[in-house]
Each structure stands twice: as C-alpha cells, then as structure tokens.
Amino acid sequence: MSETENIKPTGISFKKYVWIIVIIWTAGLSASLIWNLLKARQDTLEMAVIHARESYKKDIIYRRWAAMHGGVYVPVTEETQPNPYLSEIPERDIMTPSGKMLTLMNPAYMTREVFELADKEHDAHGHITSLRPINPKNVPDSWEAGALRAFERGEKEVASVEFIEGEEVMRLMRPLITTKECLTCHAKQGYKAGDVRGGISVSVHMKSLRKTERMTGSRLALFHAGIWITGLFGIVLSSARLTRSEKKRQLAEADLRKKQSDMMVLNNISSTISSTIDIDELLSIILHTVTEFDIFDVERKGGILIVEGDKMKLVSHLGHPEGFLDLHKNIKVGDCLCGLAVRTGEIIISKNSEHDSRHTVKYRGMAPHGHIIVPLKAKDKVVGVLYLYLKADFDIEDEKINLLASIGNQLGIAIDNARLYEETKRLSLHDPLTGLANRRFMEIVMSRNFAHARRVGEHFSIIMLDLDHFKKYNDTYGHTAGDKLLTDLGDLIRGDIREIDLAVRYGGEEFLILLPETEPSQAHEIAERIRSAVEEKLGATISLGITSYTAGVQTEKELIDKADKALYQAKHKGRNRTEII
Numbered sequence: 001m002s003e004t005e006n007i008k009p010t011g012i013s014f015k016k017y018v019w020i021i022v023i024i025w026t027a028g029l030s031a032s033l034i035w036n037l038l039k040a041r042q043d044t045l046e047m048a049v050i051h052a053r054e055s056y057k058k059d060i061i062y063r064r065w066a067a068m069h070g071g072v073y074v075p076v077t078e079e080t081q082p083n084p085y086l087s088e089i090p091e092r093d094i095m096t097p098s099g100k101m102l103t104l105m106n107p108a109y110m111t112r113e114v115f116e117l118a119d120k121e122h123d124a125h126g127h128i129t130s131l132r133p134i135n136p137k138n139v140p141d142s143w144e145a146g147a148l149r150a151f152e153r154g155e156k157e158v159a160s161v162e163f164i165e166g167e168e169v170m171r172l173m174r175p176l177i178t179t180k181e182c183l184t185c186h187a188k189q190g191y192k193a194g195d196v197r198g199g200i201s202v203s204v205h206m207k208s209l210r211k212t213e214r215m216t217g218s219r220l221a222l223f224h225a226g227i228w229i230t231g232l233f234g235i236v237l238s239s240a241r242l243t244r245s246e247k248k249r250q251l252a253e254a255d256l257r258k259k260q261s262d263m264m265v266l267n268n269i270s271s272t273i274s275s276t277i278d279i280d281e282l283l284s285i286i287l288h289t290v291t292e293f294d295i296f297d298v299e300r301k302g303g304i305l306i307v308e309g310d311k312m313k314l315v316s317h318l319g320h321p322e323g324f325l326d327l328h329k330n331i332k333v334g335d336c337l338c339g340l341a342v343r344t345g346e347i348i349i350s351k352n353s354e355h356d357s358r359h360t361v362k363y364r365g366m367a368p369h370g371h372i373i374v375p376l377k378a379k380d381k382v383v384g385v386l387y388l389y390l391k392a393d394f395d396i397e398d399e400k401i402n403l404l405a406s407i408g409n410q411l412g413i414a415i416d417n418a419r420l421y422e423e424t425k426r427l428s429l430h431d432p433l434t435g436l437a438n439r440r441f442m443e444i445v446m447s448r449n450f451a452h453a454r455r456v457g458e459h460f461s462i463i464m465l466d467l468d469h470f471k472k473y474n475d476t477y478g479h480t481a482g483d484k485l486l487t488d489l490g491d492l493i494r495g496d497i498r499e500i501d502l503a504v505r506y507g508g509e510e511f512l513i514l515l516p517e518t519e520p521s522q523a524h525e526i527a528e529r530i531r532s533a534v535e536e537k538l539g540a541t542i543s544l545g546i547t548s549y550t551a552g553v554q555t556e557k558e559l560i561d562k563a564d565k566a567l568y569q570a571k572h573k574g575r576n577r578t579e580i581i
Helices: 011-068 107-121 142-152 180-189 207-242 246-275 279-292 322-327 336-344 398-429 439-456 470-477 479-495 520-538 556-572
Strands: 072-075 093-095 101-105 124-129 158-164 167-177 196-205 302-308 311-318 348-350 370-378 381-390 460-467 502-507 510-516 542-548 578-580
Touching: 011 107, 011 124, 011 158, 011 167, 011 196, 011 207, 011 439, 101 107, 107 124, 124 142, 142 158, 142 167, 142 196, 167 207, 196 207, 207 398, 279 302, 279 311, 279 381, 279 398, 302 336, 311 336, 311 381, 336 348, 336 370, 336 381, 370 398, 381 398, 398 439, 439 460, 439 502, 439 510, 439 556, 460 470, 460 479, 460 520, 460 556, 470 479, 479 502, 479 510, 479 520, 510 520, 520 542, 520 578, 542 556, 556 578
Parallel strands: 542 578
Antiparallel strands: 072 101, 093 101, 124 196, 158 167, 167 196, 302 311, 302 381, 348 370, 370 381, 460 510, 460 542, 502 510
16 A cells, blocks of 8 residues: 555544634634724714814803903994894994994804804804703704703713714813803893803714724725735645645645744734834834744844835834944935835845945945845835845745735835824824914823922923914904914924923914923023014014912912913013013
8 A cells, every 4th residue: 555545634624723723813803903993983083072172162262252351343234233132231232433333242142153154164063052042043952951951960071972964973062151241141041150051062073084084994904904814825825735635744734834933923013013003112113023033034133214205214223333323314215225125115135235236325344244125015105114134145935025025014004004193193282273282282291291390399381472463463464474473483482492392372372382390590581582583583573471380389270370470461561571470
C-alpha cells in the first residue's frame, strides 16, 4: 500500500475548525464596528447639545442687553408693528423730530423677531415661551410645556432628540428667571424676581451632523470590511492548502503558521487602531507595535511622516540622532526614499543605503542599512509613510511585502479618521471667525487653571479687552472690514502670548486672555505690549482690564467679573489704556 493510500482524510474536522475561526473573526470585527458606530452616534448627539447650548447662551446675552436698557426703539414697519401687549406703557410709541414713528421693542418682542429671522438662515431655531404667555405666539408646544413643568420642579436644563414634521432635531431648553427689569411687563402676571417666568427652547437640525456621522460610519465599515476580508482570505487560503492531502501536511502546517502570524499582526494593528482616536498617541503606538513584530525582522528604529501639501512632517520617530532629525525638518515629497514612496504610492525596498542612489538624505556617522518604506493610504490617496530599518543586504518574502501593504492601508484609514475627529473637535471648541478658543473651551481651561491656583497658591491672571468704538468702525467701514479687524486682532493676540496661555473670543469685540503662572505686573506688561501693537499695526485702539487670583476669590465667575470691572474703568477713564483690579 502506497504512502498516499495510508493518508486519512481530515477535511470534515478541519472545516469545522475553519468555520469556528471565521465566526470568531467575524464576531470580533462586528463587535468592534458596532462599538465604533455607537461611539460616533454618541459624539453626534454631544455635538448637537453643544451647538444648542452655544445658541442659547448667545440668545440670553442679547436678551439681557435689551432688558438692561429697558428695551429699544425701532422704526415702525409692516413687519414690526407696535406691540399691543405694551399698550399700557405711556411712551410705547414716540415721534422723532423728523417725523419718523418709533415703537418700543421689549426683550420678548425683540427675541421673537430675531428667532423668526434665524429660522430662515440657520440650522438652530429658537422659541421663547411660557406656561402663562402674554402673547399667543409664545404658547408652548407639548414638549416645551413638559420642559417648563420640569423647571418648576427644579430642573436646570431639558434636552432630547425629537422629530418635527418628519425632521430629526436636537431640542434643548433652559429656564428664563424673572429679574427686576422683567417686572415692567410681567409684574401684572404676578411674577416676582427669581421666579421661573418661562424658557427659551433651541432646536438644532441634525441633518448635517447625521451626514457627518454617516460618512464616519461608512469609513469605519470599509475599514473593518478590509480587515475582515484580509483575515478571511488568509483563513480560506490556509484551509485550501491544508485540505489538499495529508501527504503535504508538514508544508501546509508551516504555511498555516505563517498565515496565522500574519493574522496576528493584523489583529494587533487593528486592536492598536481601535484603542485610541488621538492622532499623536495613535502614531506613537503604531510605530512601537510594528517595530516589535519578529515576523518582519526589523530593527527597533523607524518613523512616520505625514504628508502636508508638498512637504512631509516627521510626527513620530524611534532611535534617531539629532543629526537625522535636523535633516528631516523640511523634507519634501519626492525627496529621498520616503518622498519617492509618497509620489509613486508604492512600497520602496532599499537593500543598502550606501549603494542606493535614491537614498539622498545622509548624515555624519550613518551606518549602512536597509529600508522598507510603506505608503499609508486612505481612499487611494497617500497620507503618509512608515519607514522601517533592516540590516544591510536583507531579503524579504513577497508575502511580508503584501502584509505591509495591507497594514499601510489600515494605518492610512486610521490616520484619516483621526484627522477628521481632530478637525471636528477643533471646530466645536474654537470661534469660526478668529480661530481663537470659544467660551466652551475657555470654561474648560479656566476651571483647570483656577483649581490649580487655589490648590497650590500659584499666580493666575486674566486680561479682558475689547476694541474701542467698534460699532462706529462697523458703521463707517462695513461689517466685512469689522470682521477682518477682529480676525487681525485675534492673530496679533495669539502671536504675542505663550503656548501655555489661552486667547478667547469672549463675545462680539470682547476678548479674554488666560495667563497661568503670571503675576499682575507681568500681565500688565503683556497687556501694554498688545495695546501698543494694536495701535501701531492695526490702526485701532483697545481698552484692557486685568485681575489676578487672590485667596479671597471664591469662584471663576468672580475673577472674570473683576476683570470686566477693570475693563469698564479703562473705558470710563478715556479708553486706550490698561487698568488693574
């Protein structure tokens, strides 16, 4: 009997083993995809709430301004008729010396008109309402009525996703507390200062946010599908080889071990990518993970370059001397082996740096070595390269090159997703006009710095400033010029402070600068330097108020109020000056 005849078939048991691997592989990838999709959905809801809160804060600011001034007079037009609910006010309507009829707009009337205008132009829509409205237009819908009753029970905010006329919206509502300015119109309803008089609801359309969420979901699905298909290919290929005959068992087992090792690499890379969305942490972990794999026989040395236009930035590296880093500060696409990989989109193999004319970047003391340069791709576009070091005159199998290509595609997609996440996060925390931090970002940093100052007694100063006569500037030169002046001022402030400081667009033409570890005298020097630079470079003037943390300050708001008071003093004393409290 021949050796072939003695071989017993093992296909059935092996098929079961293969199916188990496929099920586990599929279940693991499915769980990872579901978790990431749920995370993306949660991020979308959080962004919608942030948008709604910022819109609410803006509405409250101009409403308080109107209430502080007892309302404003505006010309009577077809759209703006005298408010019938203010008929008991003797001077509701007045005539100017030129014969123009003006009517008084109280905060509620003004807020409603602003909301009606915003409904035509913005994704965020507001509505002022009350359980006892004077104006029938302010009658709450069922959701708002429920929120108003929740405020009476002590709730401070109500938010949920709802559907209005078939469209998904994030609805958020906060209460309106009666102040003494409000009693002019609402005292007759029996309200007293401090009562919950009503609320302002904000509805943010989810369409654009859901579009971004779907794009993220598609990328995640494609990313996981690529990993799944790659792993499935390895499993199927291994099973086909192993089931041909028992006679080739040893060869098939060796091939299976190789494929399993490849899958382990892919699994480790997949786990690494799924562990974080922070791009700096992601790149560092990737580099350390790849250089630790024995399968590639690479040295504990290498790096990752990210493509930025026609240049490449070294964002993560391992085992390099200073001479190497200096030479790679301004490297361009097309330079040396890494630049060639970016330009061609292909893996570059260089067996010996001494004999390869393509290896153009050299430094003193560089020893002969080999290179594998892997392009990192996302949507067929090279976003970076991973370069690895090997011993000079090395050999590498085609299977390992293909595996590196698969890893490059995974890493490229991960980098693209991380960039998208960073950009989305940046937009949610920065003012879109000036690029400075917004109020939300300021509150986060302010809380951290204030707590640190209280805990260790460290100096902490803040500067509040605004442009003098900015309304007149807008009226004279137009809002486009006014926006440019705000942008230029933001750039000037940002360029004149330290990395640990934070410049904030606080509102309108008002800015705030947080200065940790800064004494009042140092803050005054910074303020005067900025004031002089604004006058010299921008042809405008600013007034500044400074305050610093002392043991008697109990809250962050108290510190900001003191800076605001100092700013008021600077305005009162003639503007274009700095005052300290």
